[in-house]
Amino acid sequence: MSNRYSRQELFLKETLPFRKKRALIVGAGALGSALAETLVRAGTGGVTIIDRDYVDWTNLQRQQLYTERDARDQVPKATAAKQRLQSINSEADIKAVVADAGPEELASLIEEQQPHILLDGTDNFETRFIINDLAQKYRLPWVYGACVGSQGISCVVIPGETPCLACLLAVLPAEGMTCDTVGIIAPAVQMTAAFQGAEALKVLAGRKEEIRRELVSFDLWKNTHSSINISSLKKEDCPSCGRQPSYPYLSAERRTKTAVLCGRDTVQVRPPEGRQFHLDQLASMLEKQGTNVKTNGLLLSAVVSGKRVVLFQDGRMLVHGTKNISDAKKLYQQLLG
Amino acid sequence: MRITVNGKQEDIKLARPTIADLLTQYSLQEKTVIIEANGEIIPKDSLSSTHLKEGDRLEIVQFVGGG
Structure with a gap:
C-alpha cells in the first residue's frame, strides 16, 4: 500500500x-x-x-x-x-x-x-x-x-x-x-x-x-x-x-438551569445570570423566517418546532407541551445560542 | 468621507461620525463586536467618543455563536 x-x-x-x-x-x-x-x-x-x-x-x-x-x-x-x-x-x-x-x-x-x-x-x-x-x-x-x-x-x-x-x-x-x-x-x-x-x-x-x-x-x-x-x-x-x-x-450558578413545571407539561429553561435579551430583535428575526410571533415588550411568544415557547426579557423561557428537559434545552439553544 | 472597513472602501455620509454611529449604520450597535481602528483596539466605552476621519482603516469583528 x-x-x-x-x-x-x-x-x-x-x-x-x-x-x-x-x-x-x-x-x-x-x-x-x-x-x-x-x-x-x-x-x-x-x-x-x-x-x-x-x-x-x-x-x-x-x-x-x-x-x-x-x-x-x-x-x-x-x-x-x-x-x-x-x-x-x-x-x-x-x-x-x-x-x-x-x-x-x-x-x-x-x-x-x-x-x-x-x-x-x-x-x-x-x-x-x-x-x-x-x-x-x-x-x-x-x-x-x-x-x-x-x-x-x-x-x-x-x-x-x-x-x-x-x-x-x-x-x-x-x-x-x-x-x-x-x-x-x-x-x-x-x-x-x-x-x-x-x-x-x-x-x-x-x-x-x-x-x-x-x-x-x-x-x-x-x-x-x-x-x-x-x-x-x-x-x-x-x-x-x-x-x-x-x-x-x-460552577453551578453560571449554568443554564431547567425545571419541569409540575402539572403544566412545561419546561422552564433559565439562562446563566447576566444575560439580557432584546426581545424585539429576536421577534423580527423569527418573523423573517416565517414564524408567527407575539411580543408585548415584556415577553415574546411563538410556536417553534411545533412547541409553544414564551421568552421573558431576563432570558427565561417556558417551553410548553413537553416534559423533556433535554428537548427544551436544545430548543432554547437553537433559538438563543 | 472615505474609510476602509474590513478591507473594503466605504463612503460615509454622516456628519462628524463616531465609531458608535458607524455601528448603528451597520445595525451592529447591539451586537458583540471587537473594533480595531488603524491598528489599535478601541475599548467599548470609547466607541461613542472616537470620531472617524478620512482614510481611517477599521476592522470590525462580530462574535457569532453557531456551528
Missing part, C-alpha cells in the same frame, strides 16, 4: 506528526463534522467526539459526515460520525460519546482520554465558556470557531500565552443569532472549519511559532475579511485565565 499521507508529508517535511496525538472535539454538528474529518484524514491517532443530538434532515445541507439514512434512522450524531470516520481511516482510534457536554462530562473525558487539544464544534456560547475554563484548568490549547449566515470567526487560545475567550468577552453574548434563526450556508462552515483545522494541525505538530495570533473573521457573501491582533486584550485579572482564576463557568 502506498503511503496515504505522502502529500501531507511533502508539505510538513515530517512523517506521521499526528500519530500519537488525540483531539477532543466538542459537538458533532457542521463544524465538528468538518474538523473530525480533517483530523482523521490527516492521520491523527485519536479523535474523541461528544454530542447530545441525533441526525436530522435539516443537518444534511452542511454536516458533511451524515447521510439520508442517518437522518431517517435518527442516529445519534456522535455514533454516525464515528461510523463514517472509521470508514475513512481504519487506523484512527475514534471514540464517540453521546452526551450533553457539561463541565463534568468534559472534565472526565479530558482526564480519561488525555487529549492534546480541544476543538470547538459547539453551537452556543455557554458550552464555549465551559471549554474555555477547562482549557485553562488543564492547560490545553483550544480553537474557537463559530459561524452563522455567511459569516465565521475563529481564534486559538493557548493557556499562559494568548488572551482567552473570557478576556475577549466579559459576558455571554445574548444576541439570538444562530443557524436556526438566521440560517447558514455550507461554505461559511467550511471556511471556519478550515481556519480551525489549520491551527489544530499546527498545534498537534508542535509548530508553535506558526500558530495564528489574530482573531479572524469573514463574510463570504459580503466579501469581507478581517483580522485583529488581540494580544493586548489579555487580562491579568481574568476569572478564567488570570493570576487567580476561579473558572466561573465550571
Whole structure:
C-alpha cells in the first residue's frame, strides 16, 4: 500500500506528526463534522467526539459526515460520525460519546482520554465558556470557531500565552443569532472549519511559532475579511485565565438551569445570570423566517418546532407541551445560542 | 468621507461620525463586536467618543455563536 499521507508529508517535511496525538472535539454538528474529518484524514491517532443530538434532515445541507439514512434512522450524531470516520481511516482510534457536554462530562473525558487539544464544534456560547475554563484548568490549547449566515470567526487560545475567550468577552453574548434563526450556508462552515483545522494541525505538530495570533473573521457573501491582533486584550485579572482564576463557568450558578413545571407539561429553561435579551430583535428575526410571533415588550411568544415557547426579557423561557428537559434545552439553544 | 472597513472602501455620509454611529449604520450597535481602528483596539466605552476621519482603516469583528 502506498503511503496515504505522502502529500501531507511533502508539505510538513515530517512523517506521521499526528500519530500519537488525540483531539477532543466538542459537538458533532457542521463544524465538528468538518474538523473530525480533517483530523482523521490527516492521520491523527485519536479523535474523541461528544454530542447530545441525533441526525436530522435539516443537518444534511452542511454536516458533511451524515447521510439520508442517518437522518431517517435518527442516529445519534456522535455514533454516525464515528461510523463514517472509521470508514475513512481504519487506523484512527475514534471514540464517540453521546452526551450533553457539561463541565463534568468534559472534565472526565479530558482526564480519561488525555487529549492534546480541544476543538470547538459547539453551537452556543455557554458550552464555549465551559471549554474555555477547562482549557485553562488543564492547560490545553483550544480553537474557537463559530459561524452563522455567511459569516465565521475563529481564534486559538493557548493557556499562559494568548488572551482567552473570557478576556475577549466579559459576558455571554445574548444576541439570538444562530443557524436556526438566521440560517447558514455550507461554505461559511467550511471556511471556519478550515481556519480551525489549520491551527489544530499546527498545534498537534508542535509548530508553535506558526500558530495564528489574530482573531479572524469573514463574510463570504459580503466579501469581507478581517483580522485583529488581540494580544493586548489579555487580562491579568481574568476569572478564567488570570493570576487567580476561579473558572466561573465550571460552577453551578453560571449554568443554564431547567425545571419541569409540575402539572403544566412545561419546561422552564433559565439562562446563566447576566444575560439580557432584546426581545424585539429576536421577534423580527423569527418573523423573517416565517414564524408567527407575539411580543408585548415584556415577553415574546411563538410556536417553534411545533412547541409553544414564551421568552421573558431576563432570558427565561417556558417551553410548553413537553416534559423533556433535554428537548427544551436544545430548543432554547437553537433559538438563543 | 472615505474609510476602509474590513478591507473594503466605504463612503460615509454622516456628519462628524463616531465609531458608535458607524455601528448603528451597520445595525451592529447591539451586537458583540471587537473594533480595531488603524491598528489599535478601541475599548467599548470609547466607541461613542472616537470620531472617524478620512482614510481611517477599521476592522470590525462580530462574535457569532453557531456551528
